[in-house]
Amino acid sequence: EGNAFLLGILQHPDGTVLKQLQPPPRGPREQEFYNKVYDSDCCDSILLELREYLPKYFGVWSPPTAPNDTYLKLEDVTRKFNKPCIMDVKIGQKSYDPYASAEKIQQQVSKYPLMEEIGFLVLGMRVYHVSSDSYETQNQHYGRSLTKETVKDGISKFFHNGYCLRKDAIAASIQKIEKILAWFEGQKQLNFYASSLLFVYEGSCQATTVRLSDVTLAEKRGVPKGLLSSGDILEYNNNIHVINSTENGKIEASVSKGLSKFYALHKKAYSKRHHSQLSLKVENLEQGNVWKSSTCITQEHLNGNVIPQLEKVFCHMPAEIKESANVEVRMIDFAHVFPSNTKDEGYIYGLKNLITVLQNILDN
Numbered sequence: 001e002g003n004a005f006l007l008g009i010l011q012h013p014d015g016t017v018l019k020q021l022q023p024p025p026r027g028p029r030e031q032e033f034y035n036k037v038y039d040s041d042c043c044d045s046i047l048l049e050l051r052e053y054l055p056k057y058f059g060v061w062s063p064p065t066a067p068n069d070t071y072l073k074l075e076d077v078t079r080k081f082n083k084p085c086i087m088d089v090k091i092g093q094k095s096y097d098p099y100a101s102a103e104k105i106q107q108q109v110s111k112y113p114l115m116e117e118i119g120f121l122v123l124g125m126r127v128y129h130v131s132s133d134s135y136e137t138q139n140q141h142y143g144r145s146l147t148k149e150t151v152k153d154g155i156s157k158f159f160h161n162g163y164c165l166r167k168d169a170i171a172a173s174i175q176k177i178e179k180i181l182a183w184f185e186g187q188k189q190l191n192f193y194a195s196s197l198l199f200v201y202e203g204s205c206q207a208t209t210v211r212l213s214d215v216t217l218a219e220k221r222g223v224p225k226g227l228l229s230s231g232d233i234l235e236y237n238n239n240i241h242v243i244n245s246t247e248n249g250k251i252e253a254s255v256s257k258g259l260s261k262f263y264a265l266h267k268k269a270y271s272k273r274h275h276s277q278l279s280l281k282v283e284n285l286e287q288g289n290v291w292k293s294s295t296c297i298t299q300e301h302l303n304g305n306v307i308p309q310l311e312k313v314f315c316h317m318p319a320e321i322k323e324s325a326n327v328e329v330r331m332i333d334f335a336h337v338f339p340s341n342t343k344d345e346g347y348i349y350g351l352k353n354l355i356t357v358l359q360n361i362l363d364n
Contacts, residue, residue, distance in 0.1 A: 008020045010071070011076060012073075012076075015075070015076055015079050016058060016073050016074060016075060016076055017055075017073075017074050017075075017076045018061060018071035018072070018073060018074075019071060019072045019074055020069070020070075020071050021060070021070040021071065021072060022335055026335035026336070027070070027335065029334070029335055029336070029337065030072065030333075030334045030335045030337075031060060031070070031072060033334040033337045034054075034057045034072060034334065037050055037051060037054065037057070038051065038057045046183075046186070046187045046189065049183055050183060050187075050331075052179075053179070053180050053183065053329075053330060053331050054330060054331055054332075055074040055075040055076075055077055055330055055332065056074070056075035057072070057073070057074060057075075058073040058074065058075075059073055060072055060073065061073045077198060077200055077328050077330050078200050078328075080326075081200060081201075081202050081203075081204075081326070082202065082203075082204040082206070083128040083202065083203035083204035084126075084128075084200050084201075084202070084203065085125075085126060085127050085128050085158065085161075085169075085200065085201050085202070085203040086124075086125065086126045086198065086199065086200050087122065087124070087125040087126075087158045087198075087199040088122075088123040088124050088125070088196050088197075088198055088199075088332075089120050089121065089122055089123065089143075089196060089197050089199065089354065090115075090120060090121040090122075090123050090194060090195070090196050090333075091119070091120050091192070091195060091196065091197055091347055091350040091351060091354070092115070092119065092120075092192065092193060092194070092195070092344075092346040092347045092349075092350050093115060093116045093119050093345075093346035093349055093350060094108075094115065094116070094193055094346055095108040095109075095111070095112070095115055095121075095193065095194045096108040096109075096193060096194070096336075097193040097194070097336040097338060098191075098193075098338060099338075108194075111144065112143075112144050114146075114147065114148065117148065118146075118148065118151060118350075118353060119346070119349045119350030119351075119352075119353040119354070120350040120353065120354050121143050121144065122138070122142065122143030122146065122154060122155065122158075123140050123143055123196060124137070124138060124139055124140060124142070124143070125137065125138045125142070125157070125158045126138075127157065127158055127160070127161070127203070128161060128203025128204065129161055129162035130161045130162050130163065130203070130204075130205060131162045131163060132162065138157070142154070151357060152357050152360055152361060155354075155357055155358065155361065156361045158199070159201075159361070161203060165361070166201065167362055169201035169202075169327050170358050170361055170362050171362060172201070172326075172327035173199055173201070173327055173329055173358060174355055174358050174359060174362075176327065176328075176329035177197070177329055177351055177354060177355055177358075178355065180197070180329070180331065180351065181348065181351045181352065181355070184343065184344055184347055184348050184351065185343070185348065187343070187344075188340065188341055188342055188343055189339060189340060189341075190337055190338070190339065190340055190344070191337070191338050191339075191340040191342070191344045191346075191347070192331075192334070192336070192337050192344055192347050193336035193337075193338070193346075194333065194335065194336045195331060195332070195333050195334055195336065195337065195347070196331070196332050196333045197329055197330070197331060197332070197354075198328070198329070198330045198331075198332045199327070199328070199329055200327065200328040200329075201326060201327045201328075202326040202327075
């Protein structure tokens with residue numbers, strides 16, 4: 001069985017996905033939810049804010065040959081990523097809605113009896129491993145095997161790329177969940193059952209953007225010999241070019257394939273982009289925050305000791321720039337959303353516990 005977030009989802013070349021409507025009453029309920037939130041006449045500030053946390057909605061679509069097959073046309077949240085790492089986490093203490101039969105309740109509870117206590121369930125994940133240039137996937141049985149004791153390691157697997165823990169992506173995820181939590185704390189009109197959060201982060205090195213102040217780089221580490229302050233280009237053994245452009249505060253360092261055996265293994269993967277070069281784009285932060293010296297691109301970089309340096313760059317960024325990580329967290333799956341007059345305490349409980357678990361992974 002594939003991952004839940006890939007079942008019944010068709011990727012369309014125009015940057016959308018088509019999600020087949022489930023049989024009634026679930027499908028129509030999800031369609032009505034999207035229609036309500038995205039109604040052009042909507043002036044409810046709570047629903048208008050909710051749009052920020054959902055995929056964009058483009059109405060419904062049916063194939064001309066099968067007009068009774070209905071699909072929701074939704075933004076493909078993974079599209080902007082080169083190597084998207086994806087995780088689908090069901091949120092809440094109950095996977096069954098208030099109208100569920102005794103049989104349905106029992107079926108849902110038996111699928112994951114810890115839902116009430118943990119408040120979330122990993123439905124699936126797909127993680128890019130840098131060294132093997134391949135994806136590792138976990139289906140729903142993976143999440144259902146997690147206990148209170150193992151859920152921390154179970155979630156941290158999603159953020160591990162084969163040689164380091166992507167703390168930048170964890171920190172960015174926490175910030176995005178906190179915004180969704182704040183929305184839930186402020187609304188009493190909707191309750192969500194068996195709904196999920198979709199997490200996506202960039203697994204590929206060449207698409208990872210890190211920022212720092214070029215002043216910091218020059219002052220703290222010393223400019224490599226041969227780099228002129230006027231912004232000239234330094235060629236160092238024809239392997240690395242450092243461009244210092246003080247006008248716009250950007251430095252770009254490209255490490256070419258010749259620097260390390262590791263990249264030589266992946267010439268194929270990189271040749272399609274940047275002519276077999278790995279690019280670290282380094283942009284200026286408004287605050288001009290200082291990188292910890294361990295994170296800086298140092299002389300070691302130029303001596304072929306690339307992997308430890310890359311690990312420092314990708315995995316130990318200071319807090320100030322973590323939020324700039326390329327991460328999406330969106331609410332999906334709305335077949336069991338119901339009007340309410342109370343806060344959604346089950347969903348809030350799940351979000352808070354998920355934040356706690358992620359924070360524990362960071363603090364470890």
